[in-house]
Amino acid sequence: MNRATLLSALKEPFRALKQRAFATLYFAQTISLLGDAFTWVGLALLSYQFGKENSAVILASALTLRVIAFIVFSPFAGVLADRIDRKKILYVTHFIRMGIICCLPFVNAEWQIYVLVFLLNVFNAFFTPTYKSIIPQVVDQKNYRQAIGLSTATFQLLGVLGPGLAGIIAVWFGPRDIFFIDGVSFILAGILILMLPAKLISRPVQTTSEKPLSAWADVIKGARLLFSNKLIRFALIIEFISAIAGAQILVNTVGHIKSGLELDDKHYGWVMAAFGIGAAIAAFIAGNLDKTKSRRVSLIVGALLLGLAISSANYVGFSTLMLLWLLAGLGQSLAEMPSETLIGENIKSDEQGKVFGSHFAFSHLWWAIAYPIAGFTGSRFPGNDFLYGGLITLGMLALAFLFTSKTNK
DSSP, X not given: OOHHXXXXXXXXXXXXXXXXXXXXXXXXXXXXXXXXXHHHHHHHHHHHHHOTTTHHHHHHHHHHHHHHHHHHHHHXXXXXXXXXXXXHHHHHHHHHHHHHHTTGGGOOSHHHHHHHHHHXXXXXXXXXXXXHHHHHHHSOGGGHHHHHHHHHHHHHXXXXXXXXXXXXXXXXXXXXXXXXXXXXXXXXXXXXXXXXXXXXXXXXXXXOSSOOOOHXXXXXXXXXXXXXXXXXXXXXXXXXXXXXXXXXXXXXXXXXXXXISOOOHHHHHHHHHHHHHHHHHHXXXXXXXXXXXXXXXXXXXXXXXXXXXHHTGGGSOHHHHHHHHHHXXXXXXXXXXXXXXXXXXXXXXXXXXXXXXXXXXXXXXXXXXXXXXXXXXXXXXXXXXXXXXXXXXXXXXXXXXXXXXXXXX
């Protein structure tokens, strides 16, 4: 890829910002995601305060509760997004999450972390699928892939690059006070959400005269539509493999940096920033690297990069670890980004709310399985946790490749 092509690929996702409603939605997401990065760095450091050697288990447990909330509630959120006022879903759940965040600085027991994390993500489970279902309504079809690419790139960048900034702020203010900074970000994002045009986003893209299904029937239909498409189904398999590796990074990096390499919070922030930069770069250019209908090359290369990057992480110094996490970030976006664009391109617009909700639930079910595995390897094999995680990732990728190759013959 030459320089001109690379610059064009980097600029392409920003074309969607010419549409005002999407720009407002995008900047609200950007501010909120920056605050979320502060939240998860704060939780990682808070977990380390409550139990240094046990921090991997505490953080893995909190993250598992997070995805359980997503799994249980997000399918119903997708159904609601196809039925009622989407703007109201956004701002009500957003401001409730802000109130929960402002309780985190006062936590003084481990169980309180678990309760607040679960409640926070119950409402997050309603917010995120609704947000995703709004994107097709506020952008033209020709800009949809660019909008998804920009949204995903921003999610990856701020979801993981943000910890670099948060780690530095934590050194100045302490790990608890960064939750108040997160609260301020929620206020700013909430103002933008209230500015969204209600008439454009309050109802589904299309309405029909058919009798509406029950909530459970809609949930089941969303799952059926998700798994009946072989392209989306393969992307979900790769997402599961990606989650196994990604959970190792999110759960065990803080313990490896602070106990294994004997470094401080700032180094943890920088190495996670490298992961975020890699993820953002891949998200920006992935659509131009793999324009095939199936995105199969992107999916397989992404999972392979992830597995190879984490396999040697226990045995390298800080500088090399940053390079490995940069490659892992590239792999994470390549492995996870295609599923959303595949839904947008293969599912009818009036069904996308329930399908996005179902995808959100199942993609987080993979993380609910992956986080305990990461907690187990981090607590039982603290010097070899990434090696075992990498071997599991590569082994599952080989099985997925062999199985799907046989079924496609």
